Ligand SMILES: [Fe+2]
């Protein structure tokens with residue numbers, strides 16, 4: 001059982017607190033009322049989200065990201081079937097509110113089932129099912145601020161449209177002339193594939209899946225938390241035509257991630273045969289993490 005709330009390093013009670021914030025407060029579903037929770041000063045969740053972003057913006061530096069890429073991207077931590085990965089991820093259960101919290105499998109299933117019900121192609125359904133598997137980073141000992149949260153490019157000036165931009169003032173890169181200009185270490189129009197993103201579950205899962213899924217799926221996975229791009233249209237100086245084309249898919253995916261929670265839980269037992277076929281169609285027996 002985690003009691004992460006007590007730790008200064010792990011301010012969120014559960015990883016889902018960040019997603020609830022994005023979905024309920026930052027980008028509420030069109031036509032739905034913004035949840036008041038996070039503006040309410042009496043709500044401790046508001047402070048934990050703030051504290052989470054303070055750490056995230058302070059510590060996600062260019063050097064930190066390069067170091068994590070070297071540590072993880074050889075993908076030598078362990079090999080797992082997708083079932084093992086889901087089971088592993090599901091050990092990351094929040095112990096704070098037993099009635100409302102979805103386990104990780106439920107979030108994945110509700111996302112993928114919503115995609116399936118809209119009649120999308122099977123690779124899209126599979127992407128919905130897999131998109132957060134990179135959160136196993138938490139189980140490898142990474143702090144929350146290096147697993148979830150909005151992602152942003154490192155190595156160039158931080159956009160003021162990233163949530164809680166004031167916290168970037170404490171990021172050493174903000175005072176480093178190599179990294180604090182419009183382009184920083186990059187060339188204009190270099191394409192996002194040449195840009196280092198803040199470290200987290202998106203980038204990690206992209207590398208795990210990059211040999212198996214179509215390009216549009218890989219963009220959904222790699223940039224689904226890059227809200228400053230897909231919601232705020234920032235960082236145009238780094239994009240190329242391919243990114244601009246793929247943005248369509250990243251945007252197509254986002255509502256399924258944020259707004260697919262349903263009161264009646266999909267039945268995993270019943271759905272398992274369908275998903276087993278889907279995994280067999282696209283994925284090798286074991287994935288390297
Ligand atoms: Fe995610």
Ligand SMILES: [Fe+2]
Pocket residue numbers: 107131132257
């Ligand atoms: Fe998600």
